[in-house]
Amino acid sequence: MTRVLAEHWGSASSVHAMGAQARAWIDRAREQVAAMAGCEPEEVYFTAGATEALNWAVKVVGLGEAGVPRGVVASPIEHEATLAACRWCAGRGAPMHWLPVGGDGRARPADADIRRSDGIGLVVLMAANNETGCIQPVGDAVRLARGAEALLLVDAVQSAPWGLEPFRGSGIDLMALSSHKFNGPQGVGALLIRRGTKFASWIHGGGQEQGLRAGTPNTASVVGMGAAAAEVVTRCGMAGAVADLRDRLQASLLSCVHGVSVTAGDEPRLPGHLHVSVRGVQGEAVVMGLSQLGVFASAGAACSSGAVEVSHVLRAMGVSEERGRGAVRFSLGPETTADDVGRTVGAMTEVVAELRALGGCGAG
Numbered sequence: 001m002t003r004v005l006a007e008h009w010g011s012a013s014s015v016h017a018m019g020a021q022a023r024a025w026i027d028r029a030r031e032q033v034a035a036m037a038g039c040e041p042e043e044v045y046f047t048a049g050a051t052e053a054l055n056w057a058v059k060v061v062g063l064g065e066a067g068v069p070r071g072v073v074a075s076p077i078e079h080e081a082t083l084a085a086c087r088w089c090a091g092r093g094a095p096m097h098w099l100p101v102g103g104d105g106r107a108r109p110a111d112a113d114i115r116r117s118d119g120i121g122l123v124v125l126m127a128a129n130n131e132t133g134c135i136q137p138v139g140d141a142v143r144l145a146r147g148a149e150a151l152l153l154v155d156a157v158q159s160a161p162w163g164l165e166p167f168r169g170s171g172i173d174l175m176a177l178s179s180h181k182f183n184g185p186q187g188v189g190a191l192l193i194r195r196g197t198k199f200a201s202w203i204h205g206g207g208q209e210q211g212l213r214a215g216t217p218n219t220a221s222v223v224g225m226g227a228a229a230a231e232v233v234t235r236c237g238m239a240g241a242v243a244d245l246r247d248r249l250q251a252s253l254l255s256c257v258h259g260v261s262v263t264a265g266d267e268p269r270l271p272g273h274l275h276v277s278v279r280g281v282q283g284e285a286v287v288m289g290l291s292q293l294g295v296f297a298s299a300g301a302a303c304s305s306g307a308v309e310v311s312h313v314l315r316a317m318g319v320s321e322e323r324g325r326g327a328v329r330f331s332l333g334p335e336t337t338a339d340d341v342g343r344t345v346g347a348m349t350e351v352v353a354e355l356r357a358l359g360g361c362g363a364g
Contacts, residue, residue, distance in 0.1 A: 001185065001227075004220040012217050013208060022219045029226025033190055036229040037156075037175065038166025045191045045209045046222050050157045050178035051081040053191035056202045056213075057153045057174045058082060061122040062089030069094035070121025073114060073144070075107035075136075076316040078126055079155060083312070086124070095119070101316045105134035105264035109141040120148040126155035131313045131329060133158070133273020134264040142171035151197065157181050157189075161333075162270055163236040173197050179221070182235065184228030188221040238334040243271035245341055246332050250274055252345040257352050261323065263314070272332040277323045281355045286328050289351035295344050298329045 004025055010018025012026050027041070034041040047053045062085070064070040074086050076098050090096045097120070100108040107125060114120060123145040128135045138154055145152035153174040156164055161182040167175055175192040179185055193199050199212065206214035253260050259279030278286060283299035290297050310324030319327075330344065 001220040001224040004223050008219065012219055013206065022217075025219055025223050026217060029222045029229075032226035032229045033177070036160070036232050037164055037177070037192060038168050038170075039192055040168070040195060042210065043167070043192050043195055045193060045213055046217060046225075047189045047191055047213065048218075049187055049189040050079075050155070050176045050181075051189075053176035053178075053189050054079065054081045054153075054155060055085045056191055057176065058085035058122065058124065059089060060200045060202055061151055061153075062086070062094040063092065064094075064121055071095040071097060071119050071150075072122045072124065073097040073099065073112065073120055073148070073150070074124040075099040075101060075126070077101055077105070077107060077129055077131075077313045078124060079130055079157070080312075082124055082126075082155060094121075099125070103318050104267050105129060105132045105313075105317050106267065107136055107141075109137060109144040112144055114144060114148050116148055118148065120150040122151050122153055123148065124153045124155070126157075127159035127164075128270050128273075129313060130158050131311060131327075132264045132275045132317075133270040135159070135268040135270065138165075138170075138172070145173075146171065158270060158273075161232065161235055162239050162272070163232070167192055167194070179225035179228060182228050182232050185221045185224040188218060188225050190225070235334055239271045242332050242334060242336065245336055245338065246271060246274050246330075248338070249330060249332070249341045249344060250276075252341065253348060256345055256349050259352075263317075263319070263327070272336075274330040274332070276328055276330075277319075278326040278328065278352055279323070280326070281352060282325050283327045285355055286326075286348070286351055289354065290344075290347050293347040293350070295347045298331070299327060 008021045008025055010022045012019055012022035030041045030044045033044050062070060062072045069092060072086055072089055072094055086096055100111050123141055125136055125138060125141040127138055141152055151173040154172045155176050157176060157178045160177050173194045178189040201212045203214045208214055208217060250262055253276060261277050263275040287297050287299045310321055314324040
């Protein structure tokens with residue numbers, strides 16, 4: 001990225017030599033992301049992040065051709081970016097259908113009562129939940145979308161760092177990715193659009209990204225995303241070790257901190273996710289106390305930190321108000337060590353004890 005900023009800062013849309021150099025860097029990054037996702041380079045459309053990619057996909061399909069709204073099927077545990085885009089479409093006449101969700105944190109596409117005659121344009125399902133890490137039944141969503149003759153959008157933001165099922169031949173039509181989730185820079189992502197899918201632009205004003213996404217590309221960030229994508233295979237090779245550390249952290253918290261319960265602990269989860277609830281304290285208070293000790297966690301979804309209400313994911317799972325208010329999420333990665341786990345357990349023990357000693361301060 002530094003080299004691009006210093007030496008290849010020409011606009012990739014320009015025809016001169018510096019523009020050609022910038023285009024070459026972007027083309028290489030597109031190939032790297034395509035190799036990670038198992039798709040063709042021309043199926044990769046760079047965006048300013050997954051939030052843009054999700055909004056683009058939901059709004060274009062939800063509004064339908066010629067402004068005639070199409071039905072959208074989504075799970076209530078999707079990321080807020082997806083849910084907000086769905087609500088936006090619903091406000092403009094697009095019928096919304098919600099998938100049932102079990103107490104295990106998994107959506108139930110197979111149980112959805114959707115017919116071909118319902119006029120569904122889009123089915124949306126995340127590959128893995130951003131709060132609980134629970135892996136979702138994408139195969140069932142593929143079958144639901146095909147039966148409804150609708151497109152399928154998969155939010156792969158959380159699953160991409162740990163390996164993706166190849167986009168090619170998966171039955172998925174659209175997929176959202178975010179660079180910073182697999183160690184790339186923030187503020188850049190991609191929407192994968194299956195070749196042959198009829199799709200419209202959402203940002204107008206230029207012919208970039210095969211005419212579908214206008215705007216001078218952020219070449220350095222795109223290059224950073226490509227470089228990070230090329231390293232995902234190495235990260236995937238460490239998934240087992242990360243899951244072992246996650247399991248060690250889980251067992252230690254259950255043993256050392258009274259009143260801890262694990263969310264979706266018996267379900268298939270991403271290796272780096274651990275979502276717990278601590279009885280009698282608020283998750284926000286726990287997170288602030290941990291931060292003072294150099295341990296950084298999240299109360300609920302990271303994008304909604306600061307909110308004290310129970311997250312929409314836990315509500316959809318039927319989690320009680322008291323348990324939901326004590327929710328804390330830990331994220332582990334290849335850089336996490338056994339010492340980190342031990343330090344986190346010690347910090348949690350100290351913080352929870354202090355909060356409880358305050359006679360209800362931070363209590364749910």
